[in-house]
Amino acid sequence: MNFRMTLAAATLLALPVAANAQAIDGLYVGGGLGVNFMQSEHATATSPLGSFSKDLGTSAGPGLVVSLGYGFGNGLRAEIEGDYRYNSFSGTGYGGQEQKFGGMVNVLYDFVDMVPYVTPYVGVGVGYMDVQDRNLHATAGGTTITTNTNTKGSFAYQAIIGAAFPVPGVPGLAVTGEYRFLGLAGDRTYGGVANPGAIPVSVKMEDNYNHAVMFGVRYAFGAAPPPAPAPAPAPVPASPVSRSYLVFFDWDKAVLTDRARQIVAEAAQASTKVQTTQIEVNGYTDTSGTPKYNMGLSLRRANVVAAELVKDGVPKNVISIQGFGETHLLVPTGPGVREPQNRRVEIILK
Template sequence: MKFRKVVVTATVLALPVAANAQQPVAGLYIGGGAGVNIMQNELEKVTAPRFSSTAHLKPEVGPAFDLSLGYGLGNGLRAELEGFYSYNSFHGVNVGGHEQKFGPMVNVLYDFPIIPQVQPYIGAGVGYLWANENNLHAAGITSSNSTKGSWAYQGIIGAAFPIAAAPGLALTADYRFIGLGSERRYPNAGISGTRIMADDYNHVITVGFRYTFGAATPPPPAAPAAVPASPVSRSYLVFFDWDKAVLTERARQIVSEAAANSTKVQYTRLEVNGYTDTSGTATYNQGLSIRRAQAVAAELVKDGVPKAAISIQGFGETHLLVQTGPGVREPQNRRVEIIIR
């Protein structure tokens, strides 16, 4: 099975998502999982004096474990160092022994926000795994108890389930396809010759946990509410969905009210100021706040306000309406303020 096919398949399965919900991992995190390793039949080539054979050994399902230490960038991307272990026995007529694999992997993953209750992710990794063959015997020949290593690769698809009562803690469930990239040669026990092991492909299913350090306590849900407009109002607030610069129907109504009321008072200019919450990087938020202000200004022009009378500014994640820590999605901070001077 080709690694490229695994990554493509995982990507296709994760495409139909809506980027509008659970906050991506931001900062240092640890994780761990336990489950099963389902090995495909492993190719064995035995050479000995006046003898050679080739066979596919059938492994039994065995346990698998992983531990990881990683860092999330807050935009969906994260990288981690993982330690992996698995154990599988072989069975069949005149076949026995077991194989243990262990070693480090370096993974890069991407989280897809969908809804607060679940966060799918995909990823890929490379590393180095050692495979210990213990009492492996087939065709009447036993290999010595020895360990050989190989570079390894994996594709990952899974999902995290945040626990609302414990900020930063999430249950995880994932599937990994792990392959060893080269064959290993083990000496025979008691006689000359070697046993070559190849086609080591593994389907690993685990459940576990992930804890992100310093995760902020989520704010209580608050529906975005615009300041009511009236003929004497001098400022209006327009709210946006997370990571969006597209006006909602309610936002268009507020902009229309501001444009209509601007004709009823003497004004020198209309200030259109954009803001964001603290999720995402400061650089990204600055650009997003400007895009939001531009969207509101364009709607004002559409509603009859002269373009020359409008000034646009973006303040990013500064001047928060609701004070929060970093990496917090606060609906009332995702806004544009229209000020009639």
């Protein structure tokens, strides 16, 4: 008996408020449901009476994946995954069903800064799938070949292209949509009989290639909520004995540009013209890295500026150095935003 199975893909509703995308840093879980399209599978039946070959067409069927993974905070992820796919053979003179289930190990990369409010990603995976053919039968020339219901294993490989849409108000939660290509390595041979006569027969199945479209959800544990808007700073009376200078840096750099060296030189020269008892050198970053990484980067920037001040003649003992990471943003932003005005070191003459 030939069964046809179809699956309607759910339509994603437009989200009322956009959420900022950010790289996953830590454990996450995910799952997806969709439709699997299997290409025609070549079958060769061999018996003492001879052999018979045919390409078996298939109908679309359901597919399911669940995953547990870890993100490294820089867009790179690794995960283990469980898979299930079902298809039926559909054509003149043959029928049956095939289901696949197994596990994969995937490596993926998220392009966090490529598109606002959505994270495209790509990935590859390898693993092992069990393939069960059920009620597989074909009739030709008055002979009916029927296989036993049994399971054979194959190594598997896959490619993934997808996108994640963060859900507003729920840090770490995202809706996903993706395309997956799954291929099985090698052939699988099943036992059966040819009637009339109950003649033993073996059936070799080849060329198992699958295309799946899936929609699902993913949740990253420990995702930080978006920061609350910074309160308006209270007015501070200007001090006649304090002056400040801002030195800006390229993204993810702690190297002084020519313009930055000019500003440091101006600050060093100004410290000789006014009564200066202390010079504060405070480093900052934008929010595009992890808080831990940004704290270290801000301190490296402050140390580079302090060293340039000493080179320009400022006594080392009057300089205090601090790194504030992504706190005290000059331009308030959400997480994962590259903002040039926030990549700075402030020199304060007191």
